[in-house]
Amino acid sequence: MRVLVSDASVLxxxxxxxxxxALFKLPFEFAVPDALYExxxxDLGEVDREQLKGLGLRVEPLDAEGMARAVSYQTARPKLTLHDCLAVTLAVTNDWPLLTGDKRMRALAIDEHLEAHGVLWVIDRFAEHRIVRKPTLAKALRGMLDDPRTRLPHAEINKRLALLTTKQG
Incomplete structure (x- = not known):
């Protein structure tokens, strides 16, 4: 099964x-670096960290070489946190795609020739695999539009809302 590395922002x-x-019902496995997990x-609300592991979250260590790579990423891109760099390093080391809500992490992933996706990609997978009902996805997307802390492109959210709320004849 395909493994994707997630940063904290997506979770x-x-x-x-x-x-x-619902994320863990998709046909993928999800991993985070151990330091990011710890x-x-x-605070993930309804789901605690141990439950995440029970759902299938993989908590992966990085060796000394991986840690050195993460530090070198952070030195080169000081606006990224060490945890951001650890997630990118885990993805690069294993050639796994990255899930991130951070444009700087996405840019680094692309520079490292990694596939990178975000929350809206996950929403699309929920719809594609019929994991989450359309009204539930639409409600979440409307909430994202209204939440000033959510920094997703409104045009992309609205495009998905239009698809989810169109009646199928």
């Missing part, structure tokens, strides 16, 4: 809209 955003458990996945 937090999905948790905010009660979509985190330090950043503290």
């Amino acid at each position: 937090i955003e999905l948790a905010k809209w009660s979509l985190l458990e 330090d950043e996945l503290i």
Whole structure:
């Protein structure tokens, strides 16, 4: 099964809209670096960290070489956090796609020839695989539009809302 590395922002955003458990029903596995798991996945609302592991989240260590690579990424791109760089390193080391809500992480992933996706890609997979009902996805997308902390492109959200709310004849 294909493995994707997630940063904290994607998991937090999905948790905010009660979509985190649905993530693990998709036909993928999801992984995070162990340090990100320990330090950043503290409050995910309805799902705690141990439950994430029970749902199937892989918590992956990085060896000394991986840690050095992460530090070199952070040195070159100081606006990225060490946890951001650890996630990119885990993805690069294993040639796994990256899930991120951060444009700087996405740019680094692309520079490293990695596939990179975000929350809207996950929403699309929920619809494609019929994991989450359309009204539930539409409600979450409307919430994302209204939430000033959500920095997703409104045009892309509206495009998905139009598709989800169109009556199928």
